[in-house]
Amino acid sequence: MLRELRLNNLAIIKNLDLEFNEKFIALTGETGAGKSIILNGISLLIGERSHTEMIRNGEENLFAEGVFELNENQKKRLNELGFEIEDDELIITRFFDRSSKSKIMVNGKRQTLSRLKELMVNIIDLVGQHEHQFLLNNEYHLHLLDRFLNDEGKELSKKIRENVSEIKKLNLRIKNIENEKSKIEEKKDVLEFQFNEINELDLKENEDNELEEEYRILFNAGKISEKLEETSQLLKEGEFSILTALGRAKRNLEQLSDLSESYSELSEKIESVLYEIEEISYSVDNSIGDVEINDNKLEKIVERIDKINKLKRKYGSTITEILEFKDKIEKDLSLVNFENEELENLKIQKKELVSQYFQDSEKLSEIRMKIAGNLQNTVDIQLSDLNMENAKFKVEIVKKEEITAHGTDNAEFLITTNVGETFKPLAKIASGGEISRIMLALKSVFSEVDNISVLIFDEIDTGISGETVRRVAEKLRELSRNTQIICVTHSPQIAGKAQQQFFIKKEIENNFTETKVRELNTEERIREIARIISGDNITEASVSHAKEIMGLWDKKVLI
Known part of the structure; x- marks a missing residue:
């Protein structure tokens, strides 16, 4: 209010x-x-x-x-x-x-x-100004009709809304899958080339670092062999080798051990060092045997390093990144087959939902048709009460093919005001007196459901008088x-x-x-209504008439 x-x-x-x-x-x-x-x-x-x-x-x-x-x-x-x-x-x-x-x-x-x-x-609804007439807007007519739905109709309406919501979600999912599938298929040849190029090398994690180390050893094999040989000679060959010198030192100290315990300890320490150097010498000799001078192998390592570096320039800065890129390509390519299957499943689901939608919409339409018939009779009675006995109200329900949250129906309120005339939309009514009464009749029916x-x-009294205006007044009060x-x-x-x-x-x-x-207070209202009846020259008769209209026959009013 x-x-x-x-x-x-x-x-x-x-x-x-x-x-x-x-x-x-x-x-x-x-x-x-x-x-x-x-x-x-x-x-x-x-x-x-x-x-x-x-x-x-x-x-x-x-x-x-x-x-x-x-x-x-x-x-x-x-x-x-x-x-x-x-x-x-x-x-x-x-x-x-x-x-x-x-x-x-x-x-x-x-x-x-x-x-x-x-x-x-x-x-709020302003009747008399077309841009604000809620009931004249046919976009609301189906909504108003559905206010009269029974429990079955409300349940069907709810089910249809939920169904349409699911169909929209499926349509979006289908569209997204088709778009992704299309994008993948467009670059399928490129993806397959990239996958094969990476796959052919059969890369291993950290392989590039291991190859680099192997390359350095092979490339410097001659130098390594030379230095190891020289080291071996320094350690054990000749009169002035480390092992020979340590052996002599050990024997000298052993000869002095009887003189002092400290010489014996020094002799033991030298013996310990001697053993370590012998172990080192053994390792150096083994390393000499491991050194390989193989130009053919070096060439193959260089060739593989070049291939790996080529992939790095194209697909990732490390072998890990290249392998991740390969996995992504493999996943994208597998999506083509996977999405074909998912797409078919989604389309089957959609087909089932659409079929259910039309079945439910047909049931709801039957209920709406019954409501429309009852509504037509009720409004016709209201129009008759308002002195429009020849006026007839009609709810036109038209089927539509598109899927909407309200089902397959489109409703519009029509009316004819004279015998023999065709039904027209409410908004096409020209007579001010007629449209006011029609709106009042409709409002009398819809007031409990349209929430205005x-x-x-x-x-509203424009163009009407006498008995008609009395009926309009009664209807407004009601x-x-x-x-x-x-x-x-x-x-x-x-x-x-x-x-x-x-x-x-x-x-x-x-x-x-x-x-x-x-x-206005009550006395002022009587005088104002009397003025409307007789003009500025208010008479006892007009005052009496005003009191009669208001149901205040015993009210005294000074003229």
Whole structure:
């Protein structure tokens, strides 16, 4: 419900602060007093575009604010849309100035105009301005029809949504696999060449380092052999070899060992060194035997090192990186066969889901057709209540081939207002009096399911009179049990059925025209309704008629 409305500097409205305490509110006043300007202010709160011409003459900016009371269903819906509404109150604020600086706030947070529209379409509906008529937009018709689904229909609808979600996931997976497969197949020849080139060398980890060491030994074999031979000679051959010298030293000390224990210890130490040098000499002799001078082998090692270096330049700086690259190629090539199999499995799954989708959609369509028939009869009764006995309402359900989250149906509300005329979309209705009553009839049916809490009628009484307007007034009062009704009206019957009434008039202050609005008490309401009936010349008869309309026959009013 709209609880509070504040407008500053909107056209001829300087300051307006209204509190709505009831569910059926009438706005009355003389023609041109500014009733429609108030609706323009509300339009700003539901996402209407602003322009500087709306700002009051002599002022630099415009401010509009509305405080709405939310029910639990609306809070749930708004949270699903990402608005994070926790309180039961929704405060919409709009501000803009002549420099086109604009600000939109929802519960203290900045929002864009498009987001404001998305939010408020779930809260308020302005009937009389086509761009805000929720029921005229055929995009919502199937959604509204589905509000009447039974448990079976709701379960089918849920199942279809889940099914379509899975189909979308499968389509994405199939598309990704096909793209990857296509990319691999495009470069398959290159990948196979790279794999074979690496595979032919049969590389081993650390092989390059081992080859480098082997290369150095073979390349320096002559020099190594020469130095080892010389070392062997120094150690053991000739009179001045190390072993000969140590042997003599050992014998000399042994001859002195009887004289002192220290000479015996030195003799033992020399003996230990002698054994170590003999071991070294033995190792050197073995190394001499291991040295190989083989130019053919050296050439083969150089050739393999060159091949490894060539692969390094192409596929990685180390053998480890080259082997990792080879493994990746092997995996990519294996994906072609693997993805063929996975692709087929996914397509089979999709085929099964699509088949189930159409089966469930057909069952849901049958349920919708029954609901449509009941809805048509119910709306026709409402139209008849509103003095449109010849009008007929129709729900047209058309099948579509594409897969959607709502099934295979597309629904649109149609109507014919005269016998013999063809059915037309609601938005094509030209007569203001007819469209207002049709919207009222539809609202009477959908008010409990469309979740709109505020319904505003802009002069719904246009083009109707007598019995018709009385029926409209009764219907508005009935509708206000579930939905807040704000009605701009020139009709005494409608104003009389309202629970709260505001009087709007123009005044001139300091050479500026200004719209003033005030809430009427019961006596003031009787006099205002009497004025609507008889004009400024209020009579006892018009007052009596006003009391009769309001059901206040015993109320005394001074004329």
